[in-house]
Amino acid sequence: xxxxxxxxxxxxxxxxxxxxxxxxxxxxxxxxxxxxxxxxxxxxxxxxxxxxxxxxxxxxxxxxxxxxxxxxxxxxxxxxxxxxxxxxxxxxxxxxxxxxxxxxxxxxxxxxx
Amino acid sequence: xxxxxxxxxxxxxxxxxxxxxxxxxxxxxxxxxxxxxxxxxxxxxxxxxxxxxxxxxxxxxxxxxxxxxxxxxxxxxxxxxxxxxxxxxxxxxxxxxxxxxxxxxxxxxxxxxx
Numbered sequence: 580x581x582x583x584x585x586x587x588x589x590x591x592x593x594x595x596x597x598x599x600x601x602x603x604x605x606x607x608x609x610x611x612x613x614x615x616x617x618x619x620x621x622x623x624x625x626x627x628x629x630x631x632x633x634x635x636x637x638x639x640x641x642x643x644x645x646x647x648x649x650x651x652x653x654x655x656x657x658x659x660x661x662x663x664x665x666x667x668x669x670x671x672x673x674x675x676x677x678x679x680x681x682x683x684x685x686x687x688x689x690x691x692x
Numbered sequence: 693x694x695x696x697x698x699x700x701x702x703x704x705x706x707x708x709x710x711x712x713x714x715x716x717x718x719x720x721x722x723x724x725x726x727x728x729x730x731x732x733x734x735x736x737x738x739x740x741x742x743x744x745x746x747x748x749x750x751x752x753x754x755x756x757x758x759x760x761x762x763x764x765x766x767x768x769x770x771x772x773x774x775x776x777x778x779x780x781x782x783x784x785x786x787x788x789x790x791x792x793x794x795x796x797x798x799x800x801x802x803x804x805x806x
Contacts, residue, residue: 621797684734
């Protein structure tokens with residue numbers, strides 16, 4: 580079945596790299612996404628990766644996809660206090676009805692000065 | 693600004709009351725959906741629509757109704773509010789195949805049922 584899991588919390592010092600991990604169970608994903616949610620706001624699409632890719636880099640963001648282990652990660656280089664937020668991974672399945680995305684529970688990232 | 697607009701931002705209801713959460717988008721997206729967000733549970737899909745006149749249930753549809761008479765609007769109705777429906781509700785839209793664009797989310801409606 581569909582299940583996307585993330586760790587609940589990550590604390591990192593300003594200037595360090597953050598790595599947020601996500602595991603999923605369904606291998607029929609087409610796209611995998613990372614969203615950011617700041618306090619009191621909706622979710623904002625950060626980046627995505629197509630399921631036939633292993634890595635994607637976009638400025639400070641690096642997405643790694645390990646299809647064998649069904650593991651997705653988001654690395655944020657030079658983490659800033661403005662990166663403090665909840666990060667959600669999500670997958671879109673080939674078989675999903677309509678356009679459904681399945682979301683993980685979110686990882687709360689706290690950046691300490 | 694283009695995007696997804698949700699109203700109201702905050703609402704307090706008494707148990708048993710009904711209300712409608714509004715969602716409108718101006719991007720001509722075919723797909724619209726409603727999620728609820730509860731602490732530690734991520735986002736759970738309530739209902740979705742793949743186009744005007746077409747709706748379907750998500751994971752947690754009980755206690756909620758939707759309709760889609762136009763491409764732009766996708767209201768969510770709570771029929772008889774219960775404390776278990778206290779949550780933050782998000783409306784999201786996308787092109788028919790989200791692909792590289794993913795979803796565009798509204799800013800949410802925080803609902804408290806007392």
